[in-house]
Amino acid sequence: MLRVGAEQPALYLPLLEGKKVGLVVNQTSRVGDQHLIDVLRGKGVAVARIFALEHGVRGRVENGGKVADGIDGPSGLPIVSLYGSHYKPSEKSLQGLDWLVFDIQDVGVRFYTYISSLHYLMQACADFNVPLMVLDRPNPNGDYVDGPVLEPAFRSFVGMHPIPLIHGMTVGELAQMINGEGWLENAARCDLKVIPVSGYRHAQSYSLPVQPSPNLPNDLAIRLYPSLGLFEGTTVSVGRGTTSPFQVLGHPADSRGEFTFTPHPVSGASENPKHNGVALRGDDLRGTVPPHRLDLGPLLDWLTRTGETRDEFFSRAAFFDKLAGTDRLRHAIMAGDSEAEIRATWQPALHAFRAQRKPYLLYPDISPQAQE
Numbered sequence: 001m002l003r004v005g006a007e008q009p010a011l012y013l014p015l016l017e018g019k020k021v022g023l024v025v026n027q028t029s030r031v032g033d034q035h036l037i038d039v040l041r042g043k044g045v046a047v048a049r050i051f052a053l054e055h056g057v058r059g060r061v062e063n064g065g066k067v068a069d070g071i072d073g074p075s076g077l078p079i080v081s082l083y084g085s086h087y088k089p090s091e092k093s094l095q096g097l098d099w100l101v102f103d104i105q106d107v108g109v110r111f112y113t114y115i116s117s118l119h120y121l122m123q124a125c126a127d128f129n130v131p132l133m134v135l136d137r138p139n140p141n142g143d144y145v146d147g148p149v150l151e152p153a154f155r156s157f158v159g160m161h162p163i164p165l166i167h168g169m170t171v172g173e174l175a176q177m178i179n180g181e182g183w184l185e186n187a188a189r190c191d192l193k194v195i196p197v198s199g200y201r202h203a204q205s206y207s208l209p210v211q212p213s214p215n216l217p218n219d220l221a222i223r224l225y226p227s228l229g230l231f232e233g234t235t236v237s238v239g240r241g242t243t244s245p246f247q248v249l250g251h252p253a254d255s256r257g258e259f260t261f262t263p264h265p266v267s268g269a270s271e272n273p274k275h276n277g278v279a280l281r282g283d284d285l286r287g288t289v290p291p292h293r294l295d296l297g298p299l300l301d302w303l304t305r306t307g308e309t310r311d312e313f314f315s316r317a318a319f320f321d322k323l324a325g326t327d328r329l330r331h332a333i334m335a336g337d338s339e340a341e342i343r344a345t346w347q348p349a350l351h352a353f354r355a356q357r358k359p360y361l362l363y364p365d366i367s368p369q370a371q372e
Contacts, residue, residue, distance in 0.1 A: 002206075005135030005172070005195035006031045006103050009043065012133060012195050016045045019098035022130075024051045024082075024121060028105035028137075028210045036103050036135075037075050047077060048097060053104065053117045054083045055213045083113075087157065088120040091128045100125055101133045105212045106171045108141035109226045110150065111158040111323045115174055119160050122178055126188035133193045136172030136362070138206040140222050144168060146294040147226070149349040150325030159325045164346075164353055166226050166294055169361070172196060176360040194362065201364040214269035215245040222246075223290040227298060233320025233330075234313055236302050237280055241266055241273025249298060250280030253307045259284035296339045303333060310334045 005012070006029065021040070023029075029036040040047055050057055050072055057072055057079055070079045080093045094100065102121060104114050118134075125132040147165025161183055167174065172194035179189050200206075211217050216225060221244075228246050231238050239248040241263030250261055252275060260281050263273035283298075303313055314320055314330055321327040332342045358365070 001199050002138070002204075003198040004137045005197060006036050006039075006137075008195060008198060009039075012101075012135065012193075013043055013045070015133070015193070016040070016099060016101075018046075020046050020048050020096055022049050022051060022094065022097045022100045023047055024053065024100065024102040024104060024117075026053065026055060026057055026104055028208070028212055029103040029135075030210055035074075036101075037072070037077070041075070047075075049078045049080055049093070050075075051080050051082050051089060051093070051100075051121075054113050082117060082120070087117060089124040089128075091124075094124060094128050094130050097130050099133055100130050101135065102171070103135040103137075104171065105137050105208060105210070106139065107212055107216065107222050107225060108139035108166060108168065109229065110147075110161070110163055110165050110167060110325065111229060112225075113157055115171060116157050116160045118171055118175060119178060119183070122175060122190040122192070123184050123188065126184055126190040129191075131191040131193065132175075133195065134172045134175050135195050136170050136197050138197055138200050138204075139168065139170050139202070140206050140208055140219070141166055141226060142168050142170065142202045143205070144292045145350060145354060146346070148324055148326045148329055148346055149353060154322055154325050154327070156322045158322050163357075164350055165325060167353075167357075168202060169357060170197070170363070173357070173360050173362050176362075177357055180360055181356070196362045202361075203364070214266075215240055217243075217245065218247075220247055220286065220288075220290070224285060224288075227290070227295040228285075230299060230320060230323055230329075231302075233316045233323055234299075234302070235274075235306060235308060235315045236282070236313075237263055237274045239263070240270040241276060244286060245270070247286045248282065248284055249302065250275075250282030251302070251306045252278050252280055254281045254302075254305050256305055257282040296333075296342060299333060300339060 025036055031039045069081050072079050106114050145164055145168040149164050150159045150162050207219050216222050225246050228238050237250045239245040242261050262279050263275055265271050
């Protein structure tokens with residue numbers, strides 16, 4: 001039976017007893033039907049403050065929206081924002097804490113920013129001598145490794161580590177790799193404790209009990225997200241501002257697709273969506289079965305569907321390159337390379353990464369078939 005780290009209190013409550021604790025949590029930080037905040041306080045743990053990442057403590061802030069300091073209404077605890085003006089906790093915000101506990105559901109894609117926040121948390125904990133506990137959770141895209149490995153020149157908050165776009169690791173495994181590979185500034189090491197998931201292996205499917213962010217509402221969106229996320233650097237809509245984000249594709253000038261939709265502002269999810277109020281035509285992917293790999297097919301297909309030049313299609317070229325972790329993918333697409341030709345260029349780096357990550361894996365590795 002699968003049990004996430006937070007559902008195994010016998011492994012972590014003894015370490016937190018009598019300690020002053022800070023929590024890095026959001027709406028996914030559940031233990032059954034209870035929030036981790038309530039569980040820990042109910043067990044007498046001295047929770048001092050909450051640290052909020054992108055989308056906020058309760059998951060009600062849109063992608064890129066402002067996350068402010070404040071008070072968490074249900075618990076009355078002070079909130080320290082780690083999204084916006086700064087990503088790294090200050091020495092003052094960590095002062096007096098005996099533990100910082102991280103319990104956030106990730107989706108296994110390099111440009112999903114919770115792992116970037118994890119990096120900054122580890123850096124702060126290393127710099128200010130506060131131990132970090134990661135309550136691990138499964139990776140819903142953990143059954144394969146694929147995509148370009150990030151090049152240093154394209155490092156940003158949507159990609160901080162030299163890992164593939166789909167890395168196939170849990171946050172606990174990745175935290176161990178960040179430590180072990182010396183990726184923190186000055187090769188610092190965080191005092192790290194990972195509470196692993198019981199009964200988990202990488203190849204098994206995992207349905208998230210709580211949506212991880214406002215625009216990933218279901219399992220299909222999460223599985224399509226690695227491939228469709230790259231469209232954020234183009235003129236094509238991925239359905240933000242609809243009830244099916246990351247499950248539809250559309251553009252005002254498309255004449256090939258038979259599906260139509262019109263993006264509108266959605267409070268807490270997409271306040272100003274791409275092509276706001278404009279009727280779009282395109283593809284309905286809600287009945288598809290995503291492949292176990294990064295699918296470049298949609299990108300290559302849409303390159304010729306909008307009537308735009310290739311430069312116009314990549315309307316946010318610099319952002320696309322940050323998402324991809326390289327400019328080679330965009331240049332290859334613009335040059336007319338096939339998916340097979342593009343994928344072949346990734347293989348040496350992917351092979352090296354699989355070997356590099358092995359010492360940090362906590363769960364049985366994915367099958368060779370899932371890596372093809």
